[in-house]
Amino acid sequence: MSGSVYGNIFRISTWGESHGKGIGVVVDGCPAGLTLNEEIIQDYLDRRKPGQTKYATPRKESDSVEILSGVFEQKTTGAPISMVVMNTNQQSADYSEIAGYYRPGHADYTFDQKYGFRDYRGGGRSSGRETIGRVAAGAVAVSILKQLGVDVCAYTRSIGSVSIEYKNCDRKNILLSPMAMPDLKASLKAEHYLDQKMQEQDSAGGVIECIITGLPAGIGEPVFEKLDANLAKAVLSMGAIKGIEFGSGFLAAEMSGGEHNDNFRYDNDGNVTKLTNHAGGILGGMSDGSEIIFRAAVKPTPSISKTQRTINKTGENIDINVKGRHDPIIVPRAVVVVEAMTALTLVDMLFMSMTSRMDNLVHFFHK
Template identity: 60%
Template sequence: MSGSIYGKHFQISTWGESHGKALGVVVDGCPAGISLCEEDIQKSLNRRKPGQNRYSTPRSEDDAVEILSGVFEGKTTGTPISLIVFNKQQRSADYSEIASYYRPGHADYTFDEKYGFRDYRGGGRSSGRETIGRVAAGAIATKILDQLGIQITAYSKSIGPVVISPERFDLSQRDSNPLAMPDAVAAEEAAAYLDSCRKNGDSSGGMVECRVTGMIPGLGDPVFEKLSANLAKAMFSIGAVKSFELGDGIAASQAKGSTNNDAFSLDNSGNIVKSTNHSGGTLGGISDGNDLLFRVGFKPTPSISASQQTVNKDRKEISVSIKGRHDPIIVPRAVVVVESMAALTLTDALFSNMYTRMDHILDFYRR
């Protein structure tokens, strides 16, 4: 299947299905000499694995990663890094009925139209478990960014109608509640809302916000390879994503230039800085050195037990109630996926930027 490769210079290729034997990723373009072990990757995978609380699918997987290649004596070798996670708790029988009809909100119908065949077990390649490869590769990209002082932090900004309060923002709370919300009060309100959804056989959507600090100016290109455009593509490649906005986002369309423009000034060291950051950290598609700030909107989990109208493969209208093990909300487990895709995009942009100026090339080869 085409479309499973992402990146140009720091490139990943994910593979595997939700109910196949395993899932994984091959990372190509990683520099040699980076300290890397399975535990470095496992920390990120543990943040997205299922079965950790009542707001996650009860499918219990340890998602233990194995490094198959590209690492020797604890260091990356500069050759492709292959990572694998074995599926251990598939219950494919839960999905046998689905083969005969198209689930509302899922990719069943479009897969059939494109390929004339589909893996109906948990959605196959369109399953959320595909993100295992992204998160594993993102852990490597994050190690590269860490050495440059670039930090990526995402969290649940909203779940259904519940939105975190700036006055109560406390990042330490993100890892203290099952909804990854940096606001203890909002987390409790969101939990009550989700319990109501579950009671009614329903699900909820929400939004992830992500901030990147320590940014380097000059990343991205001015036309088709804008950093903003590549971030948008990275986020929209995540299943269930329905919106992306950078900086003020949609609000900018209702603003005036006098209020939306970010004024330039000099700091105490004589460096050029912006007094505000309505643009979200890019100008002309190129990073300006300010924090990157963007939001990603996720639709409600489409697999719900409430009755829904659909059509079967015999073109008969039927009512269905989806069985199986499903998340009542995608957002909390998607937080680390958003961070991972941002890390992959930024690492690729960093590597691409290394040859855009002749003075940089001369500095490297004449040192």
């Protein structure tokens, strides 16, 4: 199986299955001298681990991370950083009957068509649990970005038809809300909406918004390695994401050029600013120095208890009720995964940008 490696200079490789012995990641290309320990990684993993609210799967996992290599005396050594989280609460028997049929909305059918074989226990590599490795690696990337003055903040913008109101938003509420919403009033409405879906044995989707601040202008490449293209690939590589937009996004199709173009001005200190940000902070595939804003659409959890129609391997049309422990909504736990994939992309593209100008090389190497 190929496709488990992401990045060019700052590169990660994830491994493991939902019901295997563990989930892990190897981070290659991290500079030496970065302060790093298991507590820093654990803070991020705790934001995605299951069983913390009634709106998450009741699967009880501590998701405790162990750093196996690449760190000595709480500093990175420059060697590959290997991290593992052991699985401790699998209930593989819950999935035994799905070996013979294909769950709607899952990768069961496509896995069988591609490989002729699949790990049906919780979805194997297609499980959302695979994102543990991404989040652990993302925590390393976030630590690098902090030293460079770059901030990544993701949160739930909407669940179903319930959306936040920006006037009510406070960043600290993201960690207080079970919906990962910065607007606690909207969070409560979303909880009521989700309670209704759970009573109906159904699930819900939503939208995650992400804001990047502090990224200098000129990060990204103008052709195949565009910043927005790479961010889109990173976020869309998450199994539950079905769409992404930057700035005004799809609304740009309804605007004229005069409405959509972001006019430039100098502020009183001589800094370049924009009067609007319809481009979402990216022009021609490169950052323009303003806030980068994008939104990702998250599908409803495909594993639901209500009756669904599907097919089995013996050629029959059947009705099923999916068993097991599943999230009625993916969005709140996916917020930190969006942050992680964003941070990984930014660090890799910052590293790539170091060689884009001769004066950068002279400044770094000339003594």
